[in-house]
Amino acid sequence: MPSLKPARLLTRSARDYHVAVVGSGPAGFYTSKYLFKKAGDTLKIDMFERLPTPFGLVRFGVAPDHPEVKNVINDFGVIARMPSFRYFGNIEVGSQPSLEDLRKLYDAVVLCTGASGERLLGIAGEESFGVVGAPAFVKWYNGHPDYQDLKLPSTVHGESAVVLGQGNVALDVARLLVRPPRDLDATDMERAAVNTIASWQKSGLRTVHIVGRRGFVQAAFTNAELRELLTCSDEVLPVVDPEELALCRNEASEEELSKSRMKKRSVDILDKTMAANFAEMGSTSKRILRVHFLRSPQEVLSEDGGVRGIRLGRMKLQGEPGRQVAAPTEEAALEISCGLVVRSVGFDITPFNGLPLKSNRVPHTQGCVETSSDGLGGLYVSGWLKRGPQGIIASNIGDAQETAARLWNDLQHQSAKPPRSSPDSFVSSLPRPVSFEDWKKLEAEEHRSGHEMGKAAAKFTRGCCEGVIFKAQTEGCCQGRIYTRAAQSCCGGRSLYDSETHGCCLENGAQVYRYGSYNCCRRPKGICRIRPGKATCCS
Amino acid sequence: MLRRLAPGIARTWAPSTGFSRPGLAGVQFLGRWHRSVADENAEKISFHFKQRDGSRKTVTVPSGTTVLEAAHLNQVDLEGACEASLACSTCHVILTADDYKKYGEPTEKEEDLLDLAPCLTPTSRLACQVVVDERLKDQEVSLPAMTLNFYVDGHVPTPH
Numbered sequence: 001m002p003s004l005k006p007a008r009l010l011t012r013s014a015r016d017y018h019v020a021v022v023g024s025g026p027a028g029f030y031t032s033k034y035l036f037k038k039a040g041d042t043l044k045i046d047m048f049e050r051l052p053t054p055f056g057l058v059r060f061g062v063a064p065d066h067p068e069v070k071n072v073i074n075d076f077g078v079i080a081r082m083p084s085f086r087y088f089g090n091i092e093v094g095s096q097p098s099l100e101d102l103r104k105l106y107d108a109v110v111l112c113t114g115a116s117g118e119r120l121l122g123i124a125g126e127e128s129f130g131v132v133g134a135p136a137f138v139k140w141y142n143g144h145p146d147y148q149d150l151k152l153p154s155t156v157h158g159e160s161a162v163v164l165g166q167g168n169v170a171l172d173v174a175r176l177l178v179r180p181p182r183d184l185d186a187t188d189m190e191r192a193a194v195n196t197i198a199s200w201q202k203s204g205l206r207t208v209h210i211v212g213r214r215g216f217v218q219a220a221f222t223n224a225e226l227r228e229l230l231t232c233s234d235e236v237l238p239v240v241d242p243e244e245l246a247l248c249r250n251e252a253s254e255e256e257l258s259k260s261r262m263k264k265r266s267v268d269i270l271d272k273t274m275a276a277n278f279a280e281m282g283s284t285s286k287r288i289l290r291v292h293f294l295r296s297p298q299e300v301l302s303e304d305g306g307v308r309g310i311r312l313g314r315m316k317l318q319g320e321p322g323r324q325v326a327a328p329t330e331e332a333a334l335e336i337s338c339g340l341v342v343r344s345v346g347f348d349i350t351p352f353n354g355l356p357l358k359s360n361r362v363p364h365t366q367g368c369v370e371t372s373s374d375g376l377g378g379l380y381v382s383g384w385l386k387r388g389p390q391g392i393i394a395s396n397i398g399d400a401q402e403t404a405a406r407l408w409n410d411l412q413h414q415s416a417k418p419p420r421s422s423p424d425s426f427v428s429s430l431p432r433p434v435s436f437e438d439w440k441k442l443e444a445e446e447h448r449s450g451h452e453m454g455k456a457a458a459k460f461t462r463g464c465c466e467g468v469i470f471k472a473q474t475e476g477c478c479q480g481r482i483y484t485r486a487a488q489s490c491c492g493g494r495s496l497y498d499s500e501t502h503g504c505c506l507e508n509g510a511q512v513y514r515y516g517s518y519n520c521c522r523r524p525k526g527i528c529r530i531r532p533g534k535a536t537c538c539s
Numbered sequence: 540m541l542r543r544l545a546p547g548i549a550r551t552w553a554p555s556t557g558f559s560r561p562g563l564a565g566v567q568f569l570g571r572w573h574r575s576v577a578d579e580n581a582e583k584i585s586f587h588f589k590q591r592d593g594s595r596k597t598v599t600v601p602s603g604t605t606v607l608e609a610a611h612l613n614q615v616d617l618e619g620a621c622e623a624s625l626a627c628s629t630c631h632v633i634l635t636a637d638d639y640k641k642y643g644e645p646t647e648k649e650e651d652l653l654d655l656a657p658c659l660t661p662t663s664r665l666a667c668q669v670v671v672d673e674r675l676k677d678q679e680v681s682l683p684a685m686t687l688n689f690y691v692d693g694h695v696p697t698p699h
Contacts, residue, residue, distance in 0.1 A: 068624035075620065224651040262654035392655075394620055394629045398685075 025056020
């Protein structure tokens with residue numbers, strides 16, 4: 001077993017490089033792995049993660065009934081325990097410290113922060129209550145601390161839910177809505193979410209529609225997930241309209257089909273079983289998973305602001321094989337009565353504080369955004385932030401190898417290695433970061449408390465306030481102090497105040513002021529004392 | 540320390556970096572999910588990995604080891620992200636036509652995952668599902684040139 005070398009303090013040898021990796025998902029860990037492979041002993045890596053817990057979408061994106069997919073965290077754990085690697089959880093780069101702070105301290109900074117934004121459809125009624133994006137919905141049922149207060153309808157109108165999109169995430173969402181809750185509760189799925197789905201099913205949720213605008217040959221789902229619709233439970237009947245399947249097989253699609261092993265293998269699943277099930281749809285007592293092709297949402301129908309249905313237009317395929325698009329037709333639209341719509345049409349890049357975006361991507365060459373310059377370490381990207389929000393865990397392997405190779409090459413070829421002091425005094429001044437050892441203790445506790453409940457694990461959905469945990473739903477963290485959201489607020493991230501009697505004015509820094517005695521003004525900017533008989537703002 | 544991974548399946552967990560090391564009584568094991576592979580009576584089988592740069596690496600492992608374990612025991616560059624649980628395709632390898640026939644058709648589950656492996660061939664398999672025995676004696680197992688979407692080590696793809 002390699003001996004654990006003591007951490008170096010204050011000085012470093014001229015040969016040592018120190019790289020900061022921001023984000024602890026697959027991109028962050030694979031990039032670290034391949035950097036170590038290139039650099040061996042001459043490299044140290046510090047990883048920063050906004051949440052207390054590591055692993056990004058491996059923890060929050062993978063479906064709870066797919067636990068084997070998460071085995072990759074063991075490989076990441078090997079990296080995390082290397083003596084030249086340090087993990088700092090609960091540190092938000094971009095806020096405190098800033099990206100520039102890091103670049104002043106490290107030879108290179110690699111951003112692996114992914115994509116957590118929602119993509120919208122831009123259709124009428126999309127803002128109705130009961131329409132949610134899959135990025136938020138998945139994080140809700142996977143116990144992500146920022147999404148535990150996602151507002152969802154208490155019953156599902158029309159006994160139906162509609163999932164828009166046909167990637168594997170859409171199939172995950174649909175499958176989890178119809179699987180028996182007792183199966184789900186044995187996983188690490190958030191118990192509150194299991195209970196919500198259980199109550200939806202109990203109050204009548206019977207059918208989940210999965211809607212895609214093109215045909216099955218163009219759909220993004222893969223065979224393992226498609227096949228799983230058939231095998232996930234005796235209580236579920238997956239169906240597809242055989243006539244609709246036939247519509248998918250236009251000439252261009254047949255040509256695409258002939259060239260794709262995966263799509264050829266999918267025909268049996270759809271044609272032989274799901275189409276055959278269609279006849280049983282009317283008489284079955286099972287919950288139904290109905291896959292629709294060549295349908296695109298035109299409008300969400302609502303009543304009193306809540307979703308009641310969705311109108312789906314009939315589409316046709318147009319264009320050359322490999323480049324077909326969905327075009328509208330004049331045929332009658334289909335209206336489905338439903339009470340929940342989950343939009344599973346992809347993620348969006350959220351701009352990182354201080355990082356340019358060009359047509360919604362970070363501009364880079366082989367992962368390099370900017371090589372190092374006067375006093376600033378180089379800036380690199382890896383993962384979804386680099387390629388766009390597409391692909392599976394393993395898609396990050398080749399991507400990370402490219403960024404690591406480019407970064408290492410750049411470090412070797414720098415004209416002069418800039419004299420930099422060690423980042424050790426910076427990291428020792430970080431406010432109570434969560435170490436990897438801390439995470440392992442938390443993980444053990446999640447398993448232990450989960451097992452007590454008959455679950456694989458019960459995830460920690462709380463926040464971490466300078467070393468103390470708090471319930472993110474009802475509490476907040478204000479510069480190291482935990483407060484109750486109902487009664488208090490945090491002004492400018494620093495000042496705690498009683499929200500009944502005081503307000504927070506951000507026009508001129510962050511000022512707390514007493515209602516009735518002061519106002520928050522734009523001209524002049526800031527709080528202003530109210531004088532009897534005078535206009536409310538001081539101008 | 541036993542770590543429960545799935546109902547009924549217990550695997551030993553050894554604190555290691557994942558590289559091979561001799562343990563007690565000459566037992567060589569990697570820890571984590573790799574099985575303990577030194578059954579003293581098992582026949583030792585030698586076969587060859589054809590690596591991405593074209594070089595050949597001869598390895599010798601006890602019969603019963605999987606091709607993926609054989610790679611990890613010998614520092615051959617093959618990922619096994621899901622730890623042999625048939626949930627990824629990172630351990631994709633290419634067998635000779637003869638060997639592919641000897642080993643028979645993969646299961647439907649393995650085929651679903653092979654769907655996603657780039658540079659797929661008619662004799663492709665997942666290394667975690669191929670068990671080394673006398674069928675593989677002195678044979679060659681090739682690593683594909685490409686991982687998902689990226690070419691490794693400057694490889695230029697030939698049109699196919």
